[in-house]
Amino acid sequence: MSELLTVRECADFIRSRDNFLIMSHCRPDGDTVGSASALCLILRAMGKTACLMPNPEITSRYARFVEGLEPPEGFVCETLTAVDLAADTMFPVGFAGGEVELCIDHHGSNSRYAKRLLLKPEKAACGEIVLELANELGVKLDKEMADRLYAAVSTDTGCFLYRNTTADTHRAAAELIDAGADYGGLNVRLFRKVSPARLKLEGLIYSAMRQYFDGRVTVAFVTLDMMRESGATENDCDDLASLAGRVEGSSCSATIREKAPGLCKISLRSSFDVNSSDVCAKFGGGGHPMAAGCAMSCAPEEAAERLVAAIIEEWKH
Amino acid sequence: MSELLTVRECADFIRSRDNFLIMSHCRPDGDTVGSASALCLILRAMGKTACLMPNPEITSRYARFVEGLEPPEGFVCETLTAVDLAADTMFPVGFAGGEVELCIDHHGSNSRYAKRLLLKPEKAACGEIVLELANELGVKLDKEMADRLYAAVSTDTGCFLYRNTTADTHRAAAELIDAGADYGGLNVRLFRKVSPARLKLEGLIYSAMRQYFDGRVTVAFVTLDMMRESGATENDCDDLASLAGRVEGSSCSATIREKAPGLCKISLRSSFDVNSSDVCAKFGGGGHPMAAGCAMSCAPEEAAERLVAAIIEEWKH
Numbered sequence: 055m056s057e058l059l060t061v062r063e064c065a066d067f068i069r070s071r072d073n074f075l076i077m078s079h080c081r082p083d084g085d086t087v088g089s090a091s092a093l094c095l096i097l098r099a100m101g102k103t104a105c106l107m108p109n110p111e112i113t114s115r116y117a118r119f120v121e122g123l124e125p126p127e128g129f130v131c132e133t134l135t136a137v138d139l140a141a142d143t144m145f146p147v148g149f150a151g152g153e154v155e156l157c158i159d160h161h162g163s164n165s166r167y168a169k170r171l172l173l174k175p176e177k178a179a180c181g182e183i184v185l186e187l188a189n190e191l192g193v194k195l196d197k198e199m200a201d202r203l204y205a206a207v208s209t210d211t212g213c214f215l216y217r218n219t220t221a222d223t224h225r226a227a228a229e230l231i232d233a234g235a236d237y238g239g240l241n242v243r244l245f246r247k248v249s250p251a252r253l254k255l256e257g258l259i260y261s262a263m264r265q266y267f268d269g270r271v272t273v274a275f276v277t278l279d280m281m282r283e284s285g286a287t288e289n290d291c292d293d294l295a296s297l298a299g300r301v302e303g304s305s306c307s308a309t310i311r312e313k314a315p316g317l318c319k320i321s322l323r324s325s326f327d328v329n330s331s332d333v334c335a336k337f338g339g340g341g342h343p344m345a346a347g348c349a350m351s352c353a354p355e356e357a358a359e360r361l362v363a364a365i366i367e368e369w370k371h
Numbered sequence: 372m373s374e375l376l377t378v379r380e381c382a383d384f385i386r387s388r389d390n391f392l393i394m395s396h397c398r399p400d401g402d403t404v405g406s407a408s409a410l411c412l413i414l415r416a417m418g419k420t421a422c423l424m425p426n427p428e429i430t431s432r433y434a435r436f437v438e439g440l441e442p443p444e445g446f447v448c449e450t451l452t453a454v455d456l457a458a459d460t461m462f463p464v465g466f467a468g469g470e471v472e473l474c475i476d477h478h479g480s481n482s483r484y485a486k487r488l489l490l491k492p493e494k495a496a497c498g499e500i501v502l503e504l505a506n507e508l509g510v511k512l513d514k515e516m517a518d519r520l521y522a523a524v525s526t527d528t529g530c531f532l533y534r535n536t537t538a539d540t541h542r543a544a545a546e547l548i549d550a551g552a553d554y555g556g557l558n559v560r561l562f563r564k565v566s567p568a569r570l571k572l573e574g575l576i577y578s579a580m581r582q583y584f585d586g587r588v589t590v591a592f593v594t595l596d597m598m599r600e601s602g603a604t605e606n607d608c609d610d611l612a613s614l615a616g617r618v619e620g621s622s623c624s625a626t627i628r629e630k631a632p633g634l635c636k637i638s639l640r641s642s643f644d645v646n647s648s649d650v651c652a653k654f655g656g657g658g659h660p661m662a663a664g665c666a667m668s669c670a671p672e673e674a675a676e677r678l679v680a681a682i683i684e685e686w687k688h
Contacts, residue, residue, distance in 0.1 A: 219554070221544075225545045227531070241534075246616070250619070253618060257574050257578035261571065263567075300563055302564040
């Protein structure tokens with residue numbers, strides 16, 4: 055079990071230590087990379103020695119945030135620090151072991167694997183906590199720190215669109231913009247621009263989308279043929295499961311992805327009309343009431359038929 | 372020419388008057404409807420008589436904001452007020468005449484048609500100015516006002532995505548959320564949900580998009596066939612010209628819309644590599660350096676050829 059720290063206690067702990075090695079989570083997103091790299095720069099601004107643990111899964115989208123922050127030759131870690139990392143099952147690929155001295159996180163589900171934990175589950179993004187910590191430490195944010203924290207805060211909220219956004223999230227954004235964050239450029243890069251192949255794939259998905267049950271259920275297909283035709287790779291498949299949810303009047307959306315001939319993975323999202331987890335359980339899957347998943351060994355067409363029948367059966371009249 | 376007012380002077384003027392008739396602009400968007408309807412509620416909270424001038428072009432998306440705010444039988448206007456309305460060419464359909472006593476606006480290009488003008492061109496949305504005015508007037512925002520101002524601020528910034536967003540915009544959003552705005556529901560309704568026909572249309576547009584000049588130029592087509600096939604109506608065509616701009620690596624995007632057989636309207640957007648206004652001028656159109664338009668009397672295919680040739684000719688090497 056972790057010792058729970060306040061922001062002030064966490065700042066005191068940081069002041070008392072040196073030689074920080076900062077760890078982001080596996081399959082890294084903007085919040086973990088932005089928060090970890092900003093924390094590294096904040097510690098360096100305090101005169102500390104700090105570097106990032108290499109995370110081989112960082113994509114090109116976030117690669118520039120970690121440039122120059124690798125451990126130098128001969129670096130010996132004294133304070134292993136995890137950022138936005140909820141459980142040891144989320145440690146990055148290639149993690150070489152070692153006790154985590156400090157974890158900074160916003161996941162209420164944090165498994166308390168670290169010796170010390172600064173946890174703020176009310177925050178939409180871990181970047182908001184790192185910002186608060188920088189203020190507590192008396193470090194004036196520069197543009198590089200502000201860029202990384204803006205990326206953290208904006209990506210975890212879908213650019214302030216998702217329901218996890220709070221008034222504090224907006225206040226954090228204002229503070230980061232005041233500190234010089236290039237939010238205009240970051241917004242274009244993080245939220246607007248996609249590869250031509252991704253756009254082609256979206257076109258095929260939208261064209262093939264189907265509605266059932268008087269439009270209350272929408273099913274999107276992502277087939278092997280579509281992947282081939284669009285030229286899309288796994289890199290182009292971020293958040294495809296959210297596209298079907300755009301349809302007005304539809305409160306339940308499924309995305310059926312053909313992973314191999316005869317094998318489909320299904321992602322189901324719903325509101326209060328139907329319990330996604332119950333539906334997916336019928337096919338050996340599971341999840342949460344509003345977002346769940348399962349797999350079926352059949353073609354996409356058949357998967358849709360079976361799934362829609364199960365959804366209608368579970369529908370709360 | 373208008374007398375320019377500060378926020379304080381505008382508040383004093385409002386206190387001195389009564390019987391407000393508030394006008395939104397033609398082809399109304401979220402900022403003009405949200406700002407006008409919020410101002411109406413703010414004035415009523417002060418004990419004033421205030422109502423909205425009917426605007427027949429208000430779409431279903433914003434209709435509920437104006438419910439119950441129509442002029443009652445026998446209402447006599449004393450203070451005609453325009454909100455987010457830059458020029459008299461933008462007066463709403465059915466405008467019956469009368470001198471505009473007060474205009475509240477954020478368009479730097481405001482033509483000064485009103486007797487008094489509160490102008491803040493540095494604001495991303497007119498809703499931010501109305502919020503400042505409410506604070507100056509000492510009116511505590513309720514949920515209804517906050518919803519409308521949140522809609523105003525968020526729609527004019529594309530949910531805090533566009534470059535016009537400022538730190539102050541985020542501070543306004545935080546204040547509106549604190550005042551009870553249902554930002555989660557509004558975000559879903561305003562930014563996420565679209566009609567099935569719109570999604571179908573997007574699918575067809577993405578599938579038919581073409582790239583030229585080593586991917587630096589993207590052309591999107593919206594043909595009469597696509598409109599027919601998708602079942603989309605004019606209501607589904609908001610902001611179609613922005614779709615082509617999503618392509619990574621492309622700094623110039625054109626949208627060619629077939630309005631009738633043999634007639635195309637073209638919307639061109641670019642960054643610094645090419646001047647959109649100069650390109651469109653070659654075809655008798657015009658606009659701004661980064662966003663311009665023109666028309667061509669030919670089929671979409673031919674329009675694309677002629678346009679791309681002109682873009683390449685104008686390209687700054």
